[in-house]
Amino acid sequence: xxxxxxxxxxxxxxxxxxxxxxxxxxxxxxxxxxxxxxxxxxxxxxxxxxxxxxxxxxxxxxxxxxxxxxxxxxxxxxxxxxxxxxxxxxxxxx
Numbered sequence: 001x002x003x004x005x006x007x008x009x010x011x012x013x014x015x016x017x018x019x020x021x022x023x024x025x026x027x028x029x030x031x032x033x034x035x036x037x038x039x040x041x042x043x044x045x046x047x048x049x050x051x052x053x054x055x056x057x058x059x060x061x062x063x064x065x066x067x068x069x070x071x072x073x074x075x076x077x078x079x080x081x082x083x084x085x086x087x088x089x090x091x092x093x094x
Contacts, residue, residue: 017044024051046071 016028026049034041049063066074 016047025049026051044068 017031019026019028021027028047028049030045030047032043032045034043045068046066047063048066049061051059051061054060064074
């Protein structure tokens with residue numbers, strides 16, 4: 001797994017705080033701010049992106065954005081799906 005860390009500077013707006021890559025999957029952590037009635041609130045989100053080439057050779061990607069509390073839920077769901085796919089009868093090995 002490749003890990004990349006970016007230092008926050010004025011020039012790094014819209015860049016992830018940290019990113020990870022494994023094959024066709026890319027994960028990134030983003031620093032965000034939101035104005036509320038009590039002032040600015042800082043929070044972090046995560047994105048997961050999968051890239052592939054279509055039949056014409058054009059790059060495509062799909063992504064999902066998650067809040068901190070959604071990450072563990074996504075991990076639990078993915079683990080359950082992996083178990084089902086690996087242990088189901090007639091499952092192909094790929």
